Amino acid sequence: MITPVRRLAAVGALGAALTACGTSPAPPAPPAPPAARPAAPAPASPSPSAAPSRPPTLAPGPAGLTPVFRNGPRTLGKTVALTFDADMTADQGPRAAAGEHFDNPGLIAALRTLKVPATVFMTGRWAEEYPDQARSLGRDPLFEVANHSYSHYAFTDDCYGLPTVAADRMRADVERAYTAFREAGVPDAMPYFRFPGGCYDRRALRAVSGTGVTAVQWDVVSGDAFATDADAVAREVLDGVRPGSVVVMHCTRSAAPATERAVRTIVPELRRRGYRFVKVSELIGAARGRP
Known part of the structure; x- marks a missing residue:
């Protein structure tokens, strides 16, 4: 929701939203989890020469740092990836118990009705x-689940008021999220990671490099965080999308109440303009020169 090293520009609306994500101290150190993501299983009946399918990732950056992906090739044609952050910080359980909704089943239903991969x-x-919702998303071929950390605490200082994760616990926070996915019935989450708040620096890239993830940013900010004007959100997206764009939105009713209505405007209009919706994995595959 930072220059290559610090912060994507034009995240004002999103920054205001992330400030409200929590102000508690950093979470307790989690137990050491298993590896970030197991290798994808082979097809049910592979031929002798078939190899297991693995999601595309980018090669590590200089000094082995975690690579960062922002958008697909502009020459790929009119493709666009809608991405949705399912945010919930580690200390928001009491708010959920009191009735706050951090999910958005209406949005997911709309994407299914519109047949939009995301x-x-x-x-x-x-x-x-x-x-149950996590498992449903993980089993639906229309969607892919990726990692947004366990705690939604920042990986840098001064990240829109978010609490921060200590450097020596950053990798564990990423891996703990994959553990939570597996326990929820999502064993094949993608090897893609989005930094909370979109905030990262060289130290953060180095800390998560051992997980093998590709960090995924964006080039279009929807401004849906805490927005109530769905038309304004739709205009932000429609004005910003270019071939290969990655759009950042939210899948959290309490933090983004207008997102579903905006999506119902965005999708038909982009299709009218000739755009095709894809998952992030397709754009990363194209960036690597895959078909």
Whole structure:
């Protein structure tokens, strides 16, 4: 929702939203989880020469740092990836128990009705709170589930008021999210990671490099965080999309109440303009020169 090293520009609306994500101290150190993501299983009846299918990732950056992806090739044609952050911080359980909705089943139903593939960047805490929905998304070929950290605490200082994760616990926070996904019934979450708040620096890239993820940012900010004007959100997206764009939106009713209505405007209009909706994995595959 930072220059290559610090912060994507034009995240004002989103920054205001993320400020409200929590102000508690950093979460307790989690137990050491298993590896970030197991290798994808082979097809049910592979031929002798078939190899297991693996999601595309980018090669590590200089000094082995985690690679960062922002958009697909502009020459790919009119493709666009809608991404939705399923945010819930580690300390928001009492708010959920009191009736606050961090999910958005109406949005997911709309995407299904409109037949729009999408990538959902999910926090581990969200998967724990809504395991049935997490499992449903993970099993639906229309969607892919990716990692948005366990705690939704920042990986840098000064990230829109978010609490921060200590450097020596950043990798564990990413891995703990994958553990939460598996426990919710989503064993094949993608090896893609979105930094909470979109905030990262060289230290953060180095800390999560051992997980093998590709960090996924965006080039279009929808401004849906805490927005109530769905038409304004739709205009932000429609004015910003270019071939290969990655759009950042939210899958959280309490934090983004207008998103579903905006999507119902955005999707038919972009299709009218000739755009095709894809998942992030397709754009990353294209960036690597895959078909």
